[in-house]
Structure formats: structure tokens, C-alpha cells
Amino acid sequence: MASPAIATLQDAYRQCRDVGMRLSRQRRLVLELLWREKEHLSARDIFERLNSDGRSIGHTSVYQNLEALQSAGIIECIERASGRLYGYRSDPHSHLICEASGSILDLDVVLPEALLLRIEAETGYCITGYTLQLSGTPSAARSPISGRPAESRGMAMGNAGGEDDARQGNHLPVQGDL
Numbered sequence: 681m682a683s684p685a686i687a688t689l690q691d692a693y694r695q696c697r698d699v700g701m702r703l704s705r706q707r708r709l710v711l712e713l714l715w716r717e718k719e720h721l722s723a724r725d726i727f728e729r730l731n732s733d734g735r736s737i738g739h740t741s742v743y744q745n746l747e748a749l750q751s752a753g754i755i756e757c758i759e760r761a762s763g764r765l766y767g768y769r770s771d772p773h774s775h776l777i778c779e780a781s782g783s784i785l786d787l788d789v790v791l792p793e794a795l796l797l798r799i800e801a802e803t804g805y806c807i808t809g810y811t812l813q814l815s816g817t818p819s820a821a822r823s824p825i826s827g828r829p830a831e832s833r834g835m836a837m838g839n840a841g842g843e844d845d846a847r848q849g850n851h852l853p854v855q856g857d858l
């Protein structure tokens with residue numbers, strides 16, 4: 681890995697310092713909000729939430745800080761048809777997109793070794809990493825994880841009967857480390 685994983689807000693601050701970025705008040709506000717909300721937000725969402733919290737910050741400042749943070753690899757940026765969304769996680773991870781609300785859930789999906797080996801055999805490539813984009817609608821059968829995910833969820837696919845294990849939310853091996 682090129683840089684150590686950012687696991688906490690403090691790690692994000694440290695990473696800023698390591699790459700020579702000044703930790704201005706505005707930059708801290710943007711990072712704090714992303715780590716608190718743990719959603720994928722537009723620049724406008726972030727601007728509005730900070731100002732409604734009584735944090736005086738200009739729209740241009742929010743936008744410039746988001747761009748600087750994402751180009752330094754400290755936060756995530758997703759290109760959507762409706763514009764860019766920013767998230768607190770910078771490590772490789774998968775997404776589940778709700779077709780009803782458009783909200784995006786972070787997931788750590790671990791594909792079974794046998795599937796990866798088969799893909800390698802079929803393509804002639806050595807798979808070094810993957811991220812998945814899944815889409816779906818909330819299931820009536822069980823309450824979906826919705827709203828503001830408090831943490832990302834680890835998920836080992838193909839783990840028969842391991843549903844409870846998969847719901848614990850622990851970090852399973854990150855897909856980039858295969």
C-alpha cells in the first residue's frame with residue numbers, strides 16, 4: 681500500500697500533515713463533518729450542514745477543501761450523474777446503492793477465493809484488488825441498514841450460514857490486500 685490506512689479522524693489529520701497540507705479551521709470542519717456523518721455528501725450538503733450547525737464557512741472554501749482532500753487521497757470522491765459526492769473513507773471499499781432513495785452504503789465485500797481463482801483462470805489476469813457496486817431496494821423481509829451508517833460493514837460472501845458473522849461489522853480483510 682502506498683500510504684497507511686486512515687482509520688480515524690486523527691489519522692486523517694496526520695495524513696494531511698504528512699502530505700504537507702495545512703490543517704486550517706475550515707479543513708478541520710470539513711473532515712470532522714465527514715467523519716461524524718459517515719455518509720456520501722455533496723459539497724452543497726456539507727456547506728448546508730456546517731452552516732446549520734452554526735459553523736460559518738463559505739461555499740467556495742468547502743468546495744476547495746473537498747477538492748484538496750480528495751486529490752491528496754484523504755477522502756473519497758464518487759462521480760455521480762447528479763455531481764460529486766464525498767465520503768470519509770479513502771481505502772478501497774464497495775458500495776450498495778439504494779434504488780429508492782439514492783443513498784449509498786459503504787461495504788467491505790470479500791469474495792470467495794474460489795471465485796477469484798476462477799476469474800484469474802478465465803481471464804489470464806492476476807487479480808490485485810476489487811470494489812463492487814451493488815444496487816438494491818430495501819427488503820420488506822428484514823429491516824435494511826438505512827439512514828446514517830455508523831460504521832462500515834464487513835461481509836464475507838459465500839460464507840454459508842454465516843449471516844450473523846457477516847452482520848457484525850468487523851473489518852474483514854480489505855479487498856486491496858489480496
Ligand SMILES: [Zn+2]
Pocket residue numbers: 720756767769773774775785786
Ligand atoms: Zn464510500
